[in-house]
Amino acid sequence: MRAIVMGVGLAVAVLATGCKKEAQDTGPQLPIPQCGNAEYDEKAFAVLVRAMDRTGDIAEVNRRFAQHRATLEGLLAQRHPQLMPRLKPVLDQAFADARLRERTACLLTGISGQREGIASMDAWSRKPETRAITTAIWTRKPAPSEEEDAKMTDKRRALLRGIASAMLLQRIQANIDAVAKDEAAALAVVLESAPQAAPPKPSPVAMETVVDGWLAPALVKIPDGDLADYLNFVEGTFAGDYYVALNSAFDFRAGAWYEQLVEQFDRNNVQTVLPGGAAGKEALVADARRSLHQIGTPAAAADAQVKLAQAERMDPADAAIKTLLAEAALMTAPRMPVTGEQLRAVIQAPNYEQADRFLAKAIELKPDLADAHVQQGRLRYLQGRDDEAATAFDTASKIEPEHPLLNLLRGDLAYAKQDYAAAANYLQAALGQPEGRVHVHVTALNHLQVVLRKTGRMAEYPRIVNAFLARNPQAWNVRLDFADYLLTDNARAEVVLQVIEPVPDDWFPARKVPIVAAALIRKAAERLDKDGKPIGASQVAMQRLLAMAPEPRALGEGICRSGVETTVAKMVLDTSPAPKVAATSLVVCSLRWQNARMAYGIAPLADAVALSGPLPELNNDSPLCYAAATRNVRGFMGLAKLQVNPAQRCNDGDTIAARLQRLSYGSDTGVAQMLDALNRFYRKA
Template sequence: MRSAIVCLGIAAVLVVGCGKDDYEAKRPKYPTPKCEAVGEDAAKAFARFVSAQDRAGDLPVVVQQFHAHRKAIEAAIAKRDPALAQRLKPVLDKYFADDALRARAACGFAPLAGGGGGLAALDEWSRSPEMRAINQSIWNRKPAPSEEDNAEMTPRRKTLLRDIGTAMALQQIQANMDVVASGEAANLIAALDAPVSQVGAPAAKRVVSIEEVVERWLTPALIKISEDDLAAFLNFVESPFGADYYVALTAAYDFRNGDWYAKLYEQLREASAPGDLPAGNPGKDAVIAEARNLLRNIATPAAAVDATHRLLQVERVDPRNPEIHLLLAEAAIKSTTMPLGPDQLRVVIESPNYEQADKHIAKALELAPIDPNAHMWLGRLRYLQGRDDEAMQAYQRAGEIDPMHPSLDLNLGDLFFEAPDYSKAARYYLAVLAKPESQPYQHYITMAHLQIALRKGNRIADYPRHADAYLAKYPDAWNIRLDYADYLMSTNIKADKIIAVAEPVPDAWQPARKYGVLSAALVRKASERVEKKTGEPIGEGMAAMRRAISLNPDPRTLAEAVCRSGVDAKIAVFVRDASKNVPAVASAMVVCALRWRRADIIRVVTPSAQSTVLSQPQQDLMGDTPMCYAAALKDVKAFSALAKLQVNPVVKCNDGNPVAERLSRMAYGGDRAIPQMQGIMSRFYRKQ
C-alpha cells in the first residue's frame, strides 16, 4: 500500500496521523474493563490486549453497533406501549452504557489475553498503519479517501476477499448485527409480559452468504487496498490465534450471547411488572419436565426408554402437543446406540427407532411448521441415517428460524466432520465453546469432538491450547479435565502438567478414572526425578512413587498406572519392589504389559510373577491366557519369558484351543515367529 493511502485512510477513519506516536497521541484512551476471569497476575497483559483492540478499532465498533441495537429496542417499546419507555429507560441506560458494553465485549477475550505469542501478534498487527487501515475500512464499510485508482477485481483478489470474509466470520457477524433490527427487539419486548415457558425463539432472519459479504461489504470497502496488503492482512486473520480471536469477536456481536442478555431480559421483565404465570396443567407438565430431565440430564439409553413410557401417557391426553412429539423423537433417537470406533462420531444404520422418530418429527412439523427444534431434530435424524444433504437443508431451515439455536453449531460441526472438512468442523466446535453452555453436556461433547477433528485434520498440537483456554474459563469442568488429562498421558509432556489438570477433580467424581490418570502421572513423575547412576527415584520422584502405590492397593490398578505412564522397565521394577505384594503386582504388570506391548517390562518382572495366576484366562486380555495372547501377538520375547516361568500351556485360549493348537493353526502364514515359539514350547515343555 502506498503512503498516500495509509495517511489519508487512517486520518479518515480515526483522525490520526501517519506516524505511530502521532496515532497513539490522538486516539481516545478508554479504561480497561474489569473482568472476573482476569486475575491480578494477568491484569497487565489483559490491559495491553484491550488497548490493542481499541487501537485496531474492534471494541469501539462493537459498542457502536449495540447503541444501534438500543435504538431498535426503544422503537419496539414505543410501538408496544409509549408509557413503558420511562420504566425501562434506567435498565437500558445501565446495560447499554459505554463501560458496560465495552466490558461485555472485552471480557469475552479474557482467555486469549495471556502474555504469549498471540498477544504479541495482536499488538504488532494493531500498530501497523496498513493493517489498521484495512481493518477499519472493513468495519466502516467504506474505503479511506485516496487518490489511488480503484483496484481491479482479479481472481486472486476475489479469493483473498472471500478468505478474509470467511476467516473473520463476517457472515455470522452480519447475521448477529441483523438479528435485532429484523425482529429480535420486538420479540424481547413482547416477551416481557408472557409466561417464561411461552417465550418464543429469536427472530427469524435471512441467511448471509459469503458471496454477499464479498460483493456488498468487502469489495467496496477495500477497493483501494492492494492484493499484497490483503494477503498480509489474511496472514493474521488465518493464523491459529487470529482464528480464536475472530471466534470471540463473533460472540461479541451476538446479541444473545452470555449472561448479559439474560440479565437484561430479567431486569426489563421486572421493570415492566409482568402479570402472574398461568396455572396450566401441573400433572401433564410435570411428566413432560421429568421426561426432559431423563433425556437431557441422565442421557442414557435406559433413561430414554423410561422417558418414552412417560411421554406416551401424556401423548394420549394431549396428542396435538408438538413438544411431546419432539421429545418422543428425541427419546427414540437416544435409545438407539451403536459402539463407535476410535475417531468416529456416528455409525449409519437402519433402525425401527429411527422410523418412529421420523413419524414424531413429521407430526411436530405438521403442528408447528416453524418450530426450529423440529427442524433441528429432523437434521439430526437425517445425519444419523447418513442422508447428509437432507440434514444440511434441515439445519439451514432451523438456522433461518433461530440463528442462535443452541444445537446449531455443534450439529453443523458434526456434519462437516463427515464431509470430511475437519478444519471447518473445528471452527464450529470452537464457536460452541466460545458461548456459555446452554444444554447439559454440550461443552463436554463438543470438546471431545474438537479433539477428534483436530487429530483427523493433523492439527492435534492445537488441542492443548484450546483445552487450557477452556479450563481457564471453566475450571470446574471435571469431565473435560479428565479427558484432557487422558490426552496428555498419550504425549511426552512432563508429569506436573498432567497432575495439575487432574488433581482439582473431586475424588468422588469418577474416582476410578481420576485415580487412574493421576496414578500414571505420578509414576511418570517418579521417572523424572531419579538418581543418575541407579535410576532410582529420589526426592519428589520417590514421593510421587509412594503416593501412586498408596492410591492403588489393588495390584491390577497399580500395574496399569505403570504400563500407562510410559516409563522404562527400571521404574517398573522399583514400583514392583516398593509395593506390599510383589508377586501379585508383578503378575498384574505382565498382563498389562502384554496389552501395552511392553516386552521390556515383561522381561524384567516375569520372574517375580505368580505362575498359577498367569496360567489362567485374563479378563483384560479378552479371556485369553497370557501365553495365548503372546502367541496371537507373535511376541516371541514375551512368549519366552512366560515359558521360562513355566505357566501352564494346556489351559485353553479364548477360541477353545490350547496354545500349541493355536500356534499350529497360525503356522500356515509362514511367519518366522511361529516356529520360534513352537521351538520354545518343545524346549520348556518336553513332556507336554
C-alpha cells in the first residue's frame, strides 16, 4: 500500500497532458485511492477524475448511494431498532461522500494506464454539448430550452439505443432496482441469526424501458447531430472500458467496500452492554471472538485487538482474553507469499514476540486452557520450532481432543516434517469435523491438494472433495476452488457446471462468472458443424452463454480457461459487446497460462495501448517483458505484430531489449527469435 496519500490536485499540477489548464475546474475530486497493493498511473488517473467531475459521473454514483442508504436505514430501523445506535456511525462512515468517492476510485484504477484514452475523454468532457447530454441523462430531466421537442424517428431511436448500450444503462438501472428490492434487505439480514437464502439475481431491464422511459424524455431537447457526436465517443474502445468500470461503481456489492460494510455490521451485532451504554467485558470478548472465529480476516483480527485490549484492562487476569490477544496477533502478522509445494514461510515478526508473551501468561494463569496450547503450537510452527509445536499440540489434545483447529495444524506440521501420510490423514480428519472456526475446511482442502500432489496421489482429490460437498453442499468457497481445479484438469463442462452452479450468483461473481463462462465455452466447442458453428447441445450452451452476457473481461478470462482452439475463441469474441476488451483480457490470461498459440492468434484483435504498460496480473510486468521472461516466443511475436509500445521498462528496470540480451546466453533459439522480432517490427523506433 502506498505510504503517502497525495491530493489529486497535486497530481494534476504536475501532469503534462498536452492540454491547457482550465482554471474553471474547481469541483470536488477523488483522492488518490488506497486500494491494497494495486498499482496505477496517478497522473493519468487525476486527469480522468477531472473529466468525471465535469460530466457528473462521480456525483451520480454518490447520489444513488445516498438513496441506497435511506432504503437500508429504513429496513434496519424496522428490523433491528435496538442496534441502530451502534450502526449509525458505521453507516455515517461507509456512506460519507469522501468514502464513496474513494470506493469509486478503487473501481476505476484499472483503466488509469490508458493515457491516450484518458486524454481523449478529457477533451470530450470539456465540450458544453457533452456536459448538457450527460447532465440530462443523470438527472433524467431535459435542460430548460425554448426549442421544440425533437421528434422520435427510427434514426433517433437507433442513436438512443446506441447510447444506452454503450453506457450500460440497462445494467445501471438493474443495479438501482436491486437495492430497492433485494440487496439492502440482504445486508439487513446479516444481523439475523437464522441463515438467509441468497437474494435473487437483479432482474434484467428491457432496452425499450431505458430508451422510452429514461433517455427519450431526458434528451428531448438535444438535436440528433449532438447525439451522434456523443455516441461516437461512448462507443469507442476506451469508453467501453470506462463504462464497464463505472457500471461496477453503481453495483452495491462491488469491491471491498461492501465486504467491509458486512464485516462492520457483523462486528457491531452485540447487545450486551453496561448500564451506561458502554460495552461490558463479556460483550467485548464475544464480539472479538466472533471477529476471529467467524470472520477470520486480518481486518477483523485488528478490530478484535482493539476490543480485547479494552477487555484486558477490565480483567488483567483472564487467560482466555490473553489467548485471544495472541491469536489476533498471529492473524495480523505480515504474510509471506508461499509458492508451489510450500505451506509456510518461516520469518521473525514482532507479532510473534507479542503473541509469545500473551500465551506464556495465559498458560501460567490457566495451564489446562486448550486454546492457549493450540495457539502456542501454531506460533512455534510458524517460527520453525517444530518439535516444540508438536509438544504443544500433544498437550492440547489431552485437554480437548476435538479442538476445531488441532487436526488442521497437526496436518501442516506433519507436512513440514515430511511425514506426508500423517499430513493427509490429519487434513482429512479436519474435513470430517464440523467447522468450528471459519476457513478451516477451505484451508484443509487447499493444503491436502498440496500434499496429494507432492505424493503423486492427485487422483484421490476429486473423490475427497465430492465426499465433502455431499456433506456440506453450501460450502461455496470450496465449490469455487474445486471448479477452478476441474477446469485446470480439463474436466468435462457438465462436471464443472454441476460443481459451480449451486454457488449463488452474488457470492463471488468475479470468480464464478469466468468459471461458468469457461465451462459453457468448453461445452459449445464439443460439437461443431463444417462451418465451425455449434450444433445440438453445444448450440444450447452457446445460447446460454449469450443470455448470461458476461462482462467483456470475464468473457476473455472464460475463453482462456476453457482451453478451446483459437478459431472457437474468435467465434465467442464476436458475441461480446466489446470484443477488443475481451480479446485484451484473453491475451493477458493466455500469457499468464502459457497458452502461446492463443496469445499469438488473438493478439491482433486486442488493444495495443492496454497491452503496452505494466499489468498487475503479470507481476507488474508489461506483456512484452513477461513474454520474454517466460520465453513465450509466439506470444511475443503476436504482441510485436500488434505494435505494443516497446519503450515501457520491465519490472526490474531493464528495457525489453536489455532483458532479451540478458536472456540470450547459451543456445536458446527462442530468445534469438524474439530479438529478431524486436528489430523487424520496431525498426523505425
